[in-house]
Structures are given as structure tokens and as C-alpha cells.
Amino acid sequence: MKYTIITAAILSSLLLSCKKDFLTLTPQSQITDGNFYKTSNDITQAVTAAYAALQSSSMYGGHFITLMETRSDNIEDINPGGNAGRDYNIDQFLAKADNGTFREAWLSLYNAISRCNNILASSAVVNDQALKAQYEGEAKFLRALHYFNVVRLWGNAPLVLTPINASDAKKQIRNSTAELYAAIETDLKAAISALPPSFTGSNIGRATQGAAKALLAKVFLTQKKYTDAVAVLKDLVPATTNIYGYRLLPNVADVFSVSNKLNAEIIFAVRYNKTIVGQGHGLNQYFNQPLIDPLLLAAYNSLDTRRDLLNTVTVNANNRPVKKYQDTFDPSNNTLGNDYIILRYADVLLMYAEALNEVGYSSSGEAFTYLNAVRSRANASSYTSLVLPDQASFRTAVLLERRLEFPLELQRWFDLVRTNTAISALQNTGLTKITIQPFQFIYPVPQDEINVMNNPVGFPQNPNY
């Protein structure tokens, strides 16, 4: 009996000597969600990563060019064999739901959204209240930008505003575009009040109040909420006197110059630095000798300074980009470093002109002022009410002006869709003429997502795909 007691004592002491957390081992050489999002510094890094998502080759660093520019009447993909025909099929309106570009773009967008959601879910650890507000504002701006792209690319889509796991995600449905736009507006309004008008020094390049306003204006315009758009844009337009300091550069080529990054015309851009490993980009193939619609090139008058930006320059034997995206390769990283501009002041002016015209045509109104400001900067002749005598002709002129001002800037496809001119534009190109149907204004939801969700009622494929 004595021994039994001794044994029991030994056994129990061994049991007790094991600490309770014997089975709880956290990684010591890897950062995990078990030890991250715990400090203010963690959130700083999480916010940086939220911006980094923009560089993804499935977003602005690649697929967006296919989805937002190649799709339009501006440029054409002539390589049916390249990349399994993925880009070609999107350009030619042949792409099906199994096209990998849709899946990658969808995944990247939701990954970028999840980065924002993680920040917002844990921003409470930031003690500095001003910094906390700024981080929340940045996360909301970025999340709104991503959802704005999601809703324009696919229409109805799951609205995820908090970190979710797989089983929660499986219960998601495709929320309506109205719900998505409501969320986008809420986020942008919050961002506007949280973000400063500008940043200085090492913080330049972060989303600002002005960026949030410009994006909100575009969101309103896309929804045809012209009065709301005018109200937001009003703060941005007064040239030289707007508090954000935005203005048109006298020479349009300077806007894109790699030695003139984040100039006064840039409101928000995806940033690159080719001298740092991982921070440069390869020259996207569509900006490398793109096949540009000859009708677009012909639409410029001979003196228009924007026409020259579409000429190619030789960087080396294999790379001849358009001048707009001209840069030299960094010798050690073999990358380029142009920023990809998402919002710039010329866009604000043309949006304002468009919104004013939609609210009510005025033969001597401000709308002409801002439309002509963009034109005259490029040496194009000014429009008068004689040339644009009514709302419809002004509307057509603004759309054309946007085409001339923003080729290869990922504006054209969405402009065509929101102005309901995509069908006619694609029938009247100088390249392959394509007859498209309204269902093709949005893309098919990636087939993998449809398969995984397996919910034809709550999560259906877009019609006709």
C-alpha cells in the first residue's frame, strides 16, 4: 500500500509538473495571427500591407489592365495563344467563368479587403487616437476602392466587412449592388472625416481626405447621383485655392514623369520604387507596344500634346512602352518604377464637368470651364456652346475627352459601361468590331467560387455566363 501511495505521488507530481501550457506552443520564428495585431506597430505594418495589395499582379500590377482597359475599345490583345488565351478571350468577350484572370482578380480583391477588415477589427490597440483614426480612415478608403472595383466588375457580390472564416464565408450571399454602394459610401464618408487633407515627408502617398472625396465623387457619378457628385467635387475643384493644392500641370507629359512622382495633379496612385527589391514592376505587356485603336489615335488633333504620350519609345530590344509609361530598367533589380495613377486632378475636373452637365446643361456654365481647362492644357481647342449646344452633345464631348485624356489609365471600360455606350463603342472601333450584349457589362463570377459556394439561389452566377 505504501508503494501504491508512492507511485501515485510520483505519477501525480509528474502530471502536475507539466505546465498547463505544455500543449500551447506559439511560433517563435514565424509571425502568425496568434502573435500579430497586438500592438500599434503591428497595425502600422498591417496598414502598409493593405497598400501593398494594390501592387498585386492580379490587381493594378496586371489583371486590372486586362479587365478595365483591354476589354474596352482602346487597345486590343492580338495573342490568342499567350497565357492560355486568357487575356485574348477577355478582350474578345469570349471569356468564360473558368478564366483564371477572374479568379485571381476576385481573390486578390477579397484578400485586400480582408487586410482592411483585419486592421479595422484590431485598430483598438493603437493608443494614439489621431493615428488610430488615420489608420481606420486609410483602411476604409482602400476597402471602398476595392468594393468599388468589385461592384463594377461583377455586380452583386458578397459584402464582407469583418474578418471571417471559411464556414462563415460559406453562408455569404451575393449582396445587391445597392448594398455594396451603400457600404462604399459609408466607408468613404468615414474616411473623409478621418483622413487629413495631406501628408508630409515619409507619409506622402497615403490616402488623403482629397482622395476619399474624389473616389466618392466617382462612386456617385457611377450611380448617376449627379447632385451628390457635384457636392463632393465642389471642395476639390477650385484651382489653386482648393485646400488640397491640386492643380493641372502645364505640361501633361510631366504628370507621368518618373522624376515627378506624386506631383500636384496626382490624387492617389499605386506606388513603386524600382531600386528596392520587390518594389518595382515588370513592364506590363499592354503598355509594351500596345495595339492602340487607330480611331483613338486619329481623334487627337495634330497639336494635342496627349497624342505623343501614346507613341512608343525604345527602352531595350524587347521593351518599347508607350511614352506615358516610359522608364529605364533598374540594373540590379531589372524592374521599372512608374507609379500607376488611380485618381488625378484632370479626372476630378472632367467628373465635375460631367456631373454639372447632368444636373443641368448651361451654355455658359462652369462645366465648360473645367472641360476646357483639361483641353487647353493639352493644346486642344476650347469648346463653346456653339459646338456643344445641348446636354447630349456636352455629354458626348466629356466622354470623348475622358477617352483622350485617360487612355491606358484604366478608365475607359467603366466609362463606357456607366454611360451605357459600351455596345456602340465596340461596334465602332478601328480594330476588331464586336457585338456585345448588356450581360457582358459585368464579368462572370469565378467558377471556383460558384462551385465552392454551391448555392444557386443565394450565390448565383451572373446571367448568361
Next chain:
Amino acid sequence: MQLQTKLIKWYFFALMCCTSSVLKSQSLEKLNGTVVSEKGELLAGVSVTSTEVGSKEKQTITTNEKGLFIINNLKAGSKYTFVFSYVGFQDYTVNNYVVNKAENNSLLIRMIQITNSLNEVVVVGYGSQNKRDVSTSVSSLKSSDINNFPATGLDKALTGKLAGVQVLQPGGAPGAGIAILVRGRGTITAGSDPLYVIDGVPLSDNSSDGPGFKVNPLNSINVNDIESVDILKDASASAIYGSRGANGVVIITTKRGKKDKPTIALNSYYGNQEASKKIKMMDAYQYADLIYEARNATYFDLLADRGLTGSVTDDNATRRIKLGAAATNNNLNYLMPPEILPYLNKQQGLPNTNWQNEIFTVAPMQNHTISVGGGSENIKYYISANYLDQKGIVINSGYKKYGGRINVDANYQKLKLGASINYNFGVYNFLPTEGRFNDATENVVSGALAAAPFFPVYNSNGTFNFDQAGWLYQQANTNNPVALAKLKNDKTFETKLLSNLFAEYEIVKNLKYKVSIGADISSYQRDAFRPSTLPDFVSKLTPSNPIGNYRSSSITNWVIENTVSYNKKVGEHSFKSIVGFSAQKERQDASNITATGYPNDITRTLNAATTITAFSSTINEWSLMSGLARVQYGFKNKYLLTAAIRTDGSSRFGNQNKWGYFPSASAAWIVSDENFMKSIKAISSLKVRASYGVTGNFQIGNYGSYGLLSASNYVFGTGSGILNNGLALSTASNKDLGWEKTSAVNLGIEVSLFKDALQATVEFYNNNTKDLLLNIPVPLSTGFSTNLVNIGKVNNKGIEVTLSNSINIGAIKLTNTANYSKNINKVLDLGGANSIITRAQGVVDFITQVGKPIANFYTLVQTGIFQNQAAIVDPKNARVPSAKPGDFMYKDVNGDGVIDNTNDREITGNYMPKFTYGFSSQAQYKIIDFSVAIQGVYGNTIANINQRHMNSAEGFANNTIEVLDRWRSETNPGNGRVARANRAHRGFNAVTSTYHLSDGSYLRVRDITLGVTLPSALLEKAKITNLRFYITAQNPFTFTKYNSYNPEVSIDSNPLTPGIDYGSYPLARSFFFGLNLTF
């Protein structure tokens, strides 16, 4: 003692009675007796049959638990024959016994145990049992099965010997890693290695690639030290190891000293190894012809694209002009490299290097073990020392090992203490041999296959020739493989300590407490240097900037186990029970530094470098806490039941699911002990058993339940901005991550026929693995495409047959063993997805699909070759984009008339064999012994994707002689398999298809051994107990259709992508001379 004296008294008493017997009138008497074993153990359940001589009257009774029997109604004065039979013992017959009238008829019977039968002791995990009592599926090997021929490692000794145990040697490099599969693969994402338990210490599960290449986890065990290997195959057997039992458990028990005078044993062998196969490559003249044809084909294809014409005699300048290339551009695939021109003219006396002959060598190997075992009543010891030196069959590779073991057992009253300490120091001379020939690892074997025979190994001044490294004309830039092997140094030092200490105390009779502390400590230091004398990676020029790499890894794994066992016999009931608690933890520290900028090649350590180009330092840990309990119950020694449960908690799983429970139960019935079986003389023993159990698999990453973050940086600030560090989740977390569970049913029959002349074991099993640890597609709206979750089901069912016989034909003793196993693997559920397609090595696809086995090859199906333009445009043939006559035709799987490499793939084979088999035979004739062992695999498929270069007819790298039979024209179509020569292939010739797949079936004679044991009369004077000499041939013959080195190859360890050959180390064929000497 007392018992023995009593027995002896009875024995003499009985004898006296016999001799003084007197015939009297017939009255009925009885006979008393006792049956004991040679060791004096009382044998219960022995059947005793008495027959009166000249009559047919029979009666049969059995002994009671004290070994006693009483036969009544015997006629006094009559003669009787008594036959005693008992499972595991030779029948004992007493003839012409005369029954006395007095009451003192008595017999003491000593029965002799039959070896190699049910009475062997089988280790079952946390204890051992007589084979007779085992109710689960366990395969065993004894030291005699292992030690009589040279085996560099346990894996070699196991190969082909046990049904249901597949030992794969994917690489032939000395000391290289192995894979053991017990009953197929039940898992998809998690590891499929069995658990190794050495002297009670469960080994670390991830020590196999400490130095950055796969090493054999069993290297630390010296085969000569092994007493037995027991493999727990069914879930009921392995469930006692709970969460780690799903892939089977390999239990290794080492030799311990016996109470005896010291026994000194010396086991030595020495021999040579050579490559068992060389691939027949083209010589320089054949290769030059291929290049010529291939480049002209490309030239004409390009001309045709532009509507031009040309001639084979066009010189390079003409070719450039016609196709609009710059006059200075020599890096074009339609020009003729000037190097080949003299060969085309059949000029003799030019370099014609056979690179395989240059890198392969006849390599010596030796192994010596000396051991001393012995002891007294209270202390027993076994000490051994071992030296192994295996040079590789590829020049400058090898493995050397120095090892020692001390096993000690001590008894003091009720206390037993024991220790096993095994120390090993190993040195690997590593050479990369696997993978693409021109990747950054600079593989020597695939490099030698690819290298052009036009270039000599050495220049005339004795330096290495590196002309091919910088060869233009878009030819393969292979680095001189001999220089790679000789100039680089890559040494890994390995130290391994495996130790176990235990103490056992008998608290009261039959109740024992045991504590055991084990440690498995290994460390690796690997030092590699690429000198300036090898060409630079980019410029292909020498001197290059030297590159040094140093990595170290140390793994400490400790386990502590406490068990209490209680064994009891009550009447015909016997109980064995055990309860226990164990905790185990492992920590791995690893660092890896790569540096460059050495001033010269003299100082090769990192201190001489000026620039660190990459570095890492990591810590990894896991822990496991467990409780276990088991009861074994036997009734009348013929109805046997076992029930066990184990619970494991692991750090690797999510907080919600850390703990798992693993119950099991089994039953066995020794049918032959039933009375109704006694009359069937042909069956000497028959046992049937059935088991059910649940086991687990925890072989996933250490922190799988956490979401990992990766760097995701961005630039802010004026100008181009400055770097800001960012971090974002790169994998999703799963707090619910838990065990992968296998529930398995096993039915077994063991039968021994014709007085044990033939023994057969047949097993059927059905294993269902559920909650697979699977990276499944999740809604992309989570921000991730996959997540590691427990979902999905896989089924493995199969049959295993082992037959053995031992017969004596005159003076020849013959023992044969044959085994056969068949496993059918089927995926039942993939968590909603129908299939997972996995691409490996960038070129070969696998599909894992519901209703099919795991990891089928998923490729195009080559159906032939387009013989002419008419065949290409024939609508009956599916169109192959850009194909020309001489290019491959394919099966139009989706029937759309056009071949594309996504939608026209189908299942084209699997690496898992349809069945495996083994056969071994031993013959002993007086002093001569002879043995042969054969193993085979049938019905598996291997993707030899090295053929993408070697059999491509592109002429980029050297091709095999099979390509001599290539398509040249409709009238000269070759063997109908190989496409036309073309440097820039058209169509899909280079896309992985059935052209690149091969049947991997093989039959290999693993070893043939002939031994001579010197007669003991001769040895006694020298006080030698035993002396045997032998010669062995290992892997002397392999019969296979497989067209590369080794049909066991599999370069990926991912269970979803098995069976790829991308250049591998050939298996060695070896001849050894050895001796076993015992004093």
C-alpha cells in the same frame, strides 16, 4: 525450486513403478501426469490422447492450468500409446506404456518447443506477447532474418520481406532517405511515414531533412544490434500509439545481454558497388546528327511560316539573312553550332565523352560491428561498436559512420533498471543528383545525361573543360559534371544520440510501475563551398565569385513515460493490463547562411566571405501529452481479447481540438485448440482474429492552426519613396484544426499445416480515414483560396498473404517465405470538391478525384505520330495546333476536335502499385547455407520527365539511343513512338503526356548469399563458437521495362505528386564478402 524437486521426485517414482510392474488381472486404473516445457513451465491445455495398442479405443483429455492430467479407465496390464500435443510444441509420444494395477501410474512429460512458430515473442507496444496470444496484425522480423547478409540499414533488411510493408528507396545515394509505406497511403496532405519506436522511444518525425537533403531516419540504428523488428499494421495494434499510429508503427528492439558468459561477436563485410544500370545515351556522332536534323527542321519551319524556302546546306550567315537576324547573333536555334561540323563529316579521333562513365565509379564499402554481451543474475550488458564506410557510386559522394551502443540491465530485489544508449557520428559527402539538369542545384547525374559528348572532361593542360557551360546556339549550358563533383565540397556532419533509461518496480506481486525517459537528439552541420574555378552562373566564365553555405540543425526530442501494469491469472482466465501517461516534446533549431565575396578558394569558411546573401534562423517546436490504457484477456488460452484506449493532446492543433481519443478492440480464437479440431491432423494450428481500432495522424506543420503572416511591403514618401515594412496574412488560420482519424477493421487467419511444414497468414483490412488534413478550396471571399481543414475521406482496403514452409530433404533444410499484398486506395470525399489537380515540377499534373485513387497522373494521351499532311488535316484526327508531319497525335478526350493541354487530359496511371510481392528462400546443407531474396512491384506508373530533355528529339541536351529510332519521314517512320527531330518543337510534343510515362513494374533479385559455417569441431580448439564466411550479391538483377535508373524513384515527398523521376541517383549493384564470428 521447490516445484522442480517435486517434479523430479514424481519422475523417479514413475520410473520405479514402471520397472517393477507385474501383470495382474485386468482392472481399470488411472494415470496421473504433468506436462512441462523444456524450461519447466507448466503447460495448460495440452491435449493428451491415449490409445490402447491393438485396439481402436481412444480417449482425449487436456491438462489443467497446473499442467496436470488424469486418464481414467485404463486397462491394467495393457499397453497404451499416449500422444501429447500442444500448439507451438512438438508432439510427444509415449509408446507401449504398460498400465500398472497399482495406483501409482504416473508420467512427467517434457515437451519441446517448436521454434519459428506461434511462441515467438512479439512486441506490441508498451509490452510484448507470445505470437500465439496476439489478436492484432503484427509483422515481425528476428535478428536471424536480418543479420545473415550485409545490409547498410534496416530499410534494406526489411525490403520485400513483409506483406503490406512497402520499402521504397527513391534515391540510391549513400545514407539517403527512404520511404516506408504500411498498407498504402491513407492521407493526402499529412505525412505518410510510419512512427518509429526504438527501444520504447518514439522517434522525432521530422529529423529526416535536417541538413537540407533527405537523410535516412534509421541511419542511427546499426542493423547488427537489432534483436527484432515488429510492425504494427492494423489500427487495433497501432492505436496504442494513438495520434501517430495511422501510418503503422515500426517497433525496433535492440539486443540485450543474457545471463551467460560473455559472448563476443564480430560481423564484418567488405565489397564493391557499381551502378546497377547506365542509360544508353547517344555518342558524339549520333548526337551531332540529331542536332543537325533538329536545327534544319526548325529552320524550315520558320522559313515556311514566312513563305520562304531554303536548303540544308545554307550556312549560318544565309540562315540569319533569310530570317532577318542580326549578323552577330549566334544564339539562335536554327543555326548550326560549329562544334558539330567535324562530327557530321565523320572525322575520327575527336572527343567523344561518355559522361556517365566519367561520373560513375566502382565504390568500395565496408562495415564492421563488434559486440560483447553477457551478464550475471543481477547485471546484464550488451556493448557494440560499429564502423561503416560507404563510398558512393557517383564520384566524390559517400557516407561514413561511427557508432556505439551500450545496453545495460540491472536487477535489485524488486527493482529493475535499464539503459540503452546509442551514439552515432556520421559524415555525408553529399552531391545533388535529383531534379532538372541545369537548375541551381547543379545536379551531377542529370547533368551527365544532358552533357554533350563533344566536350572533353579535361583540357589538354589538365584543367577542367567548361566549354559547354557557355555554349551558344541555344544548346544546353551544362556545367562539366565531373568538375561539379570534384571541385565543390559539401560535407555534412551528423551526430545522433538515442538513449532510454528506465526503472521498473514491482510494488506488489504482479503489479509493476515503470518510468522511462528517452531522448532522441540529432544535429547536423553542413558546410558547402562552390569555388571560383567553377563558371559563374550568369556569365558562364571562370573565375566566378565563390559561394559558401553553412547550415546547422539540431533536434532535441524527449519523452517521458509512466506505466503501471498488472498481470494476473485466475483459473483459466488471464489478465494483462497497463495504464500509462506520457509527455513528449521536440525542439528544432536551424540556421542557414549563404555568403559570397571570398577573396580566393583557400579559406572556405564563412569568415572569409564579405557579403551575406541569405540567412535564416528558425525555431520549431511541438509537444504531445498522452494517456493510455490496455487490457488483454485470455480464457483457456484460446479465446483472446484486447481492448485499449489512448488519448493524445498535441500542440499542432487548434485550441478547440487539441485532444483526440483512440479506442481499439480485438479478439482472437485459437480454433485448433478446440476438441473438434483435434481430429483434423493436417491442421496443426489455426487462429482467427478480428480487430477494430481508431488511429490518428498528426504529421502536419507545427503551427498549422495559425494563420501565417508574410512580408508585404510598400513605399511611402517623396520621390520614389522609401521602404515600409508591411505584414499580411498569407494563410488562413483554423482554430478547429484537429486529428486526421483512421478507423480500421482487420480480419486475419493464421494456419499451420502438415506439422508446421506450411504456415500461412492471410489478412484482410478495410481502413477508412476521415477528417483528412486537407488544404481545401474555401470561398475566395475569405481572402484565401485554400485552408487547412479536417475534411474528406479516403479508403484503403487490401489483402496480405504470407506463406512459409520449412522442410528437410535429406540433409538439406529448406525454408521459403513468400508474401503478396494488394492495396486498393480510393478517395471518398474531398470536402465538397470533386477533384484536386496538382502540378509538380512545373510540368506534370496529378488529379486526386473522388472515387479514384489518390494522385493519378493527369496528362494528354499520345496516340501516335502524324505521318503526313493528309493526316493532320484529316477531320478524323483531332487537330493539334501548329503540328507538322512527325509530331505527336493525341486522344481528343473532350471530343471537340482540337487538342488543348487543359481539356484533353485524362487519368493515365498511378504510382501506387496494383500489388507487391516478395520471395525469399534459405537452404542449409551441412556447413553450407544459401539464400536468395526477390521482391517485386506490379502495375505502377512513373513519370520520367527527364525524358522531356533526354527523349525529346530536340537535341538541346543529349538524347538516349531510343531517339535514333525517331520519325524521319513517312517512309522512315522510326519506332512509331519518337517524334521528328526539331529544335523548336511544334504541336504539343513537349507537353507531358503518356509519352513521358512508363510502366514501373519490376522484379528485383535483391540478394543472393552463399555462406559456409566452419564445423565446430574445428573451432573448439580456438574457443570459437561460430564462424561463418559468406559472399553476397546485392541487386544483381532487376527485370523491368522502366527506361531510367531506378523504378522506385519518387523525387517529391508530397503525397499528391508521387512517382516523378527527374534525374535520380542510380541504385547500386554490390558484391560483398563477409564474416560472422562469435566467441
